[in-house]
Amino acid sequence: MVTPPQAPRWENWARTAAATPAALARPADVDELARTVADAAALGRRVRAVGAGHSFTAAAVTDGVQLSLDAIDAIERVERRPDGTALVTVGAGIRLAALNGALAALGLGLRNLGDIDKQSIAGAISTGTHGTGVRLGGLATQVVGVRVVTATGEVVETSAAQRPDLFELARLGLGAAGVLAAVTLEVVPAFLLDAREEPWPLDEVLERLDGPDGLVEGNDHFEFYWFPHTRRALTKRNNRATEGPGLSPVRAWVDDELLSNGVFELTNRLTTVLPAATRRINAVAARSLSARRYVAPAPRVFASPRRVRFREMEYAVPRAALPDVLEQVDRWVDASGERISFPVEVRFAAADDLWLSTAHGRETAYVAVHQYWRQPYLRYFSAVEQIMARVGGRPHWGKLHWLGAERLAEIYPRFTDAQRVRAQADPDGVFDNPYLERVFGPRS
DSSP: OOOOOOOOOEEOTTSSOEEOOSEEEOOSSHHHHHHHHHHHHHTTOOEEEESSOOOSSSTTOOSSEEEEOTTOOOEEEEEEOTTSOEEEEEETTOBHHHHHHHHHHTTEEOSOOOSOOOSBHHHHHHTTOOOOBTTOOOGGGGEEEEEEEOTTSOEEEEESSSSHHHHHHHHSSTTSSOEEEEEEEEEEEOOEEEEEEEEEEHHHHHHTSSSTTSTTTTSSEEEEEEOTTSSEEEEEEEEEESOOOOOOHHHHIIIIIIIIIIIHHHHHHHHHHOGGGHHHHHHHHHHHOOOEEEEEEHHHHHOOOOOSOEEEEEEEEEGGGHHHHHHHHHHHHHHHOOOOOSOEEEEEEOOBOOTTOTTBTSOEEEEEEEEETTSOOHHHHHHHHHHHHTTTOEEOTTSOOOOOHHHHHHHOTTHHHHHHHHHHHOTTOTTOOHHHHHHHOOOO
């Protein structure tokens, strides 16, 4: 039995969670991963896998063995189908940016993605990462098989036909069922997106959301960013395309690096020391937004560089409740005296049947609130969480929230099934940590 070396102090990207694990393991392959888990369990140590640290919660925190899956990142198998789709099995440690590149080289791509690509595929699906598109589900809905290392070190292949209950918790369950070693994804032929970004009055956005030709149904992918203290929004409409003009490198650098990161960092630092200036700065920023349109490969449109550090809470609400939710958030912000420099992000997703999906059983709107990392967020996020509770909102598993198992059981129809499978798969709590114990509840 080999004891992994002492681990350095670990901190997540948002600086909201930290740990000093007893040991750090970097297994080179699945066999070594299985031995590492089995050895840790035999020593009575807990085990947690960590990827890019982009979860805002303490999901990856451990005082036991911290596992890095970075070396388990190769594409293992590609099974092409006559319709152009394919099943691709890939090591669970691969980062989304690398996965997108590897798929593109094969002429393939994911149907939908979130707006950053730094996470590992294991972390992204385990926390319920999603993009936007009313006819599309989150990343985990594209998963058709998972290889998982259980608490005893056993390597198990799972799918809807093979150990289906374990599969459900493995593909979206915060690592409660075990450590993901490989993921099989259903992918599609690579495609281009026609990206159209325009500033709109918020009231017009809300008026035109619904209907067959509305902003949501009328686009493959639609989202918008509303600037608190204003009635302005930036809309993003992305639709499949076969050709079109690209974005010049200069314009891309100015928009995505200089303005969205460099200038935005400076304005957030300014509002940190001069909170009273926030309303005016937001108004100027919202008014200064310019429209742009370009065609590019889908991964380049979906993902944007995010270099300004922030904290985030996101709730999934029934789509019909969205206008009222935004109105209540707006009223609270105005009445509270809080100054919010980050926009509120709104996205959409189809209903699905994954046990712990935030879109389980209902067409969903996602409302994400952010705050610059140097500014206080607790009062703002707590107030928004109370607003979400009134409409049965479900928190994103990888973003800040304060719900526990009792409330989660009320809003997830299959929550008790997830608890049952967790207890069966990991009876001794090898994969536990305080966050999992809070959201799944204490073991009986």
